[in-house]
Amino acid sequence: MPRTPLISITSTSFRPTTSSPLSASIFFPDTTFALHPAQKWSILGSSKSTLLSILCGSHIAIPPTGRRYPGLRGTIQLVSFGTGSASTGMLAGANRGETYLSARYEARREEFDVSLREWLGGSIAGKNPFDEGGEVKGEEALGERKKKVEDVARDLMLREFLDQSVMTLSNGQSRRARIAQALLKRPEVLAVDEPFSMAPRGWVMGLDPPSHNLLSELLSRLPHAPQPTQVLLGLRPQDPVPAWSTHITYISNDRILAQGQKEFVIPTLRQSGKAILHEGDAQKPAPTLLDKVWSISAHQAFTSQKPTPSPSKSTSRPILVQMSNIQITYPPRPPLLQNFSWTIRAGERWGPLWSQRIGEDHIDIPPNLRSPANLRPTNNTLWPPNPPSRARQTGKVHSFFPKAYTLRRTALFLRAVVGKRDLIVLDEAFSGMDSVVRDRCLQALADGFDRTRQALVAVGHVGEEVPEVDMWVKLPEGGSDSCAVFGDA
Template sequence: MTRPPPLISLRTAAFRRTPTSAALFANTTFTLPASTTSTPTQKWAILGPSKSTFLSILRGSLLASPPNSRSYPFLSAHKKWPHNSIELVSFGGGSTQGMLHGGTGGDGYISARYETLREQFDQTLFEWLESSIESRLNPYESATSQRLAEEAQEAEENKQLLDRVMVELRLVELKDQAVMTLSNGQSRRARIAQALLKRPELLLVDEPFMGLDPKGHTLLSELLDRVSTPAAGGSATPVALGLRPQDPVPKWSTHLVYVEDDKVVSLGEKENVISEVKNQGKRILLEGDEDREGLGVVEKAWAGIGKLNPSSPPEKKLAEPLVEMEGIKIAYYDNVILSDFSWTIRRGEKWGLFGPNGSGKTTLTSLLTSDHPLTYSLPIKHFSRPRLPEPGQRGISVFEVQSRIGLSSPELHSFFPRHLSLRRCVESGFAATFLTIPEISPSQREHLTAILAEFQDLVGDWDMPFGDADMSTQRLALFLRATAPKRDLTIFDEAFSGMRKEVRERCFGLLQTERGWDEGRQAMVVVSHVSEEVPEGIDRFIRLGEKGGKEGAVFGEF
């Protein structure tokens, strides 16, 4: 039987972002077979600091040098274009595809998502996915009887495809839920479903497990395995995953690529690459071999270790309240996110906010920052003042609230303008919005200059465009943006996820010094699923249940 031509062929290729920029991945040779009924499907995992760039190369986004060194023989034989046949779903922040809900990419607040895009978000998941299916028929053909028959057949095929994808990705029970209310894990499955509805010959997924709790991680991994496994007598959609260092390589993967410094270090069958890379002193985490050295703060919170359910902190620790919530409730239609929830954050406190995907953590942080429009009507006070004026009390504006709160989060990452420099990213922490000119005093400028110099060796060029930096460097810039101004309250929402280990440890070190943290004056809230991404000093926590406030929240101290 004749072997089909490969799906992707790289032959002694190099790549450039622009015609005049430096060459990347010089002398790269790589072949990805097409998935057919006669050939086994290869399941690739791409590891290493340059994984996102390599995925972009496979997608066809970078310029090949020479031009014919990258080809798509299988697609050419079937008269298909790579742009229409290879789907790249990126969950890394700062990407135009980084979030299900998109971003403004400009001057404004994240709360714009709740207002200016309301019409899009009010779609149900089923409506949103249904609108994502693209017709394969020529829209300019006349409405002949044959044309009408073809349209009817395509409509039936589309319905079957939508039904099958929703079943495969376990989205059926969510079909009537508003897109805006989907949790992190649910939105990832929805994004992948949207890509599969375009009938790709190859699905590339970058950082699929970032921000997922262990249950969500396992579920998504199993789904990706199933999508890439041929059904009886049929073919499958090949999948290539871009993994972070802390992501274990799935057992079901068959081939690996390890890329570093914009070059391929090793590629081939999984066992061979693991052996070769480990001999070079590099660490690869395999599924089932995750670190088990003691319990971290997240595991302790789930295990119920420590003092649970304190009605309030001990009297001797009471300090000025920064944010006060009393008996709040958040619900979208019949979906209750938080119910009868109360929480007070005081100066000097360091909180961990833990819970599974969909439990209400993102909603809760949007209330803390006043990004959520319901902060106007709910019983919430920021710095002892309500958002709207009350008898005997003047209100507090969103500008004042956000000038006193530092934030680093995946959502902010997705919204940050990619054309601004890394330096401007950090400096924007002193401004009202991303694009506003920052107001930095001489003493603040001196402090900021010292901070940038301290991390210079990890960044190289602070004037590099934010969008050209790797994920770890982008996350570092956003961390410093939240930290350098030393606000009254700083929220680190998955802020350390996606950082290289040495970068994360350097950030934690800064928070242990007076340069990075004022113990008596500032308060901290850290949101994470992974203990290694929680800085030292967290001594109290909130653990949300599977259904957020509906099942109640557990408060505790370590």
Template sequence: MRPLTSRPPIIRIANGTFYRRHPNAASSHANPPLFSDLSFELASASSTPRNWCIVGPSLSGKTTLLQALRGRLLCEPPSARSYPYLSTDAVPNRLKTPSMAIQYVGFDAEQGAGGLAGSAGTSAYLSARYESRREITDFSLRDFLLGNTELNPLKTAPEDDDGSISPQFFGRVVQDLRLEHLLELPVSFLSNGQGRRARIARALLTKPEVLLLDEPFMGLDPPTVTGLSPLLQSLAAQASPRLILSARPQDPVPEWVTHLLYLRTDCQIGSMGPKEEVLDGLKKYAQGVRNGALAEDKKLPIHSLAGIGRVLATGAKGSDHTDNREAFYKGIEPIDPNAEPLVEMDGCKVQYRGKVALGNWTQQTVDGPKGGLIWTVRRGERWGVFGPNGSGKTTIVSLLCSDHPQTYSLPIKLFGRSRLPEPGSGELPLTFWDIQSRIGHSSPEVHQHIPRRLTVRQVIENAWSETFGGVPKLNDGARERVEAALKWFAPELNPEYATTSSHESIAWANEYLFGGLSFSAQRVALFIRSMIKSPDVVVLDEAFSGMDDAVRDKCTLFLNEGEAKTYQSEEIVQSEVSRSGTIKVPGLSDQQALICIAHIKEEVPDSGPIYLKFGIAADERVHLDWRDAWADGWSSESGVLNSAQYWCARGNWPPA
């Protein structure tokens, strides 16, 4: 048997430079070199663990590097990248090619191997998701995980020796990813977090040689994270498959990760090697800059290193799922009872074929107990909606935006009017387009449906369009707003910003396609799209997920202050356009309502009071997590904490 150290590596890159397109190809779009003269090897076997994690701030190229490793980017010279281990007898025939042996799981809504996006393709508007025919094209989660997604799917796992899925392996994967109770559901019924878990499970069940996980813990609730990490650790320990993760600087890195590759903001390697050595070097660099002993490298900003070095322990246990939820409600009068109500839900319960997806609880009201969700959002209010995967957050957003067809039959009023004619009112109901024009919305669903062919400018201008692919109706004021936002967010949106000396022109916004941006940059563009035209209601559904701390903080500053304030190093100062009196984009006004949906408090703006803590939790652990978050100084200064109204759906946990 060949010694471990003599086996060829699975991936070998020797002084390779990567491009999205051939460097000599004629194109109107930018094509900068990526990871110049990169050298990297992923061992097929090693006497000591070598588990890699790629870490870097927004626009550093984490996803791009993963794509380069799997052979998706052009390598120059072509011979610099090879996969020698795949040609050996140790690899089964079905895994001889990199496209089969190396599986990638990312959450940028791109279709691909192991992806779930293909089950609910893109469309002109989100409500089409609820109108699609399910009896032919919509398969159960079990069929999706087993690869039975043909028109006549198999009822059992494949029989071939190379790719067989044993019942034991299948059971362990779905249990560790908390998918058992979802196996018979159509995949289009899954929430965002459930869909992420399903995609990871599908990739694991294909038994690849290498699994590339692009920020695998993003968008998952704490119990799922604590359950997923030990599963990945056990797979890494057996090298079945070999794992390469990516993470933001502030993300806790699993303690079983042994090697780090830290990226600079210009898609180049900043540091690479054993985890402790890389972290020690980065911390010394940041300390030296803060002490004045070192000059800051603009391509390695120290603000992006603020949270680096956190560890995700493997001893924590995930909580068991329970669908036996009941409701606990505590409320007071609204902050301003005279403010115009924009959203009114008076006992909403969403269900499919008898299965309740939202509102399976009873709330105490002044008129006594009442079933379903009761909620009023008024002008000027700022709301937070929290809960684990599958708790109903996406359903709430679909009701808010009138994408869900049940808004026609449920007791909901949007902007003072229902979706059906009201007898005796003499008014026609608001149309779908009327409602959409008054709501700014950023969410994973929007991210999935935005056409990748649009330029950065076109994505933001799409805020004035009726559909994702429609022609926007812009006036001079709207164009000025778009250009102001592009200039303000140029460091976060322009892939060439770190390597360009002049930043006056925004021509890059007409050259770069949305699909070519990093995940973080795409989320920034969608965030701008949601608030750029000052809609009556801004809905941010996991809008900051995937951003590093610095980018998220800049977005929340823009949300609250517009162009009036900016960051100078690590401090907030008055902006130049504010001093000159030429502000085009203001922050949220007291006439707008804000609704933030997230898993954790860090993804909610903290510069103003949150009037509602709205949590839907499946068990005791999650409930306590949200309660601890509320007590962690969110609104203690404003006194809102003690008087906020909130709902919590919980399991077997007695009210405090």
């Protein structure tokens, strides 16, 4: 006898919750979907985030009885890391407010900063333990709440960071912290949208391969006793379907094209021309630079703590940047870099790789400034002394627009390269871009790069989003005892 589904949608259409819902257009018409216990769904496609919000109870169901939760005894929690998610910047409440991600390196630890333990403790489902009576009972309840925080931190490998300011957590640690926060609310269903990409304040940053694998492994452990939690994943096209996922839904244009058990849906989609990646594929994509770098051990390449210099194609080219045994520290935190030496010469193209960000180029561009006309210089740090002619500038810009007209990443990329600076630094510049736009940007970068005087430094976490480089440097995790590793691409 089949078990009662936790979520059941039968022949139901939906309208957005707006000021005039009756006049709003219908999406996901005549949709049918069911989530049964022990199923782990991966939802792919352009409207995956919308379907996840529908499953979590958002939007207006037509008819109202078409969406039911017959077997649900607990709650549903949605954690979104995707573009357009409600969470912006760092973890909400990190310093009694919001800020942008790179501020964790710039800001000093202030008295109003919140530790991870405090931040998670405020997320536990239930009342304040002192609301219900005497001091002894309150102290016992506090001890129980502390144990819940420590248990979920252990499950998500966060215990060593509990007394650390949430402002200083890395991308992967912050992501696990948000999932821990959701789990402390004791959901029966956990929906995680784009767990392997993050989009604070309009930009998207992917995880490096080790962090990706760790997060996938941690999610695979759910559900677990004594309070089982079902998992729904919203995945990007470049994200492989986890090996532990049991079912797949594929969406296009607000319609479910295929759904069911993974072993049946993936072959069907591939036969129809859909490129579906799977962690267990025998035929894997060609290894990228990142695959090579993350598989290499420290003793197989040069390190910044040895006298051997970083690799260079030509020592006769002009030096543009030179660092010698530098240390970067924001007290009282551990050093981000120490004993680090690096020389960048004209003509070199470098790929720095790190599990944390090292730049702050992804500023939030207001909607009224996202146009070709507003790629003009605002100060000398962003533009050369002799900017290109307006005709050449406008011609290059309009070759990308209007298709990518509102893409703030495209605007930032063009702003960085159109001026022909001696040094171009691209920090996750192509992450989250439409693949067609990204490939055009990569081609423009290759065609316009002047190897006689320019140098390129490109930071990336996804192989397809790293431009062609000659050399790479793998930077250590902040506070670790490891050192930087250099190598040839």
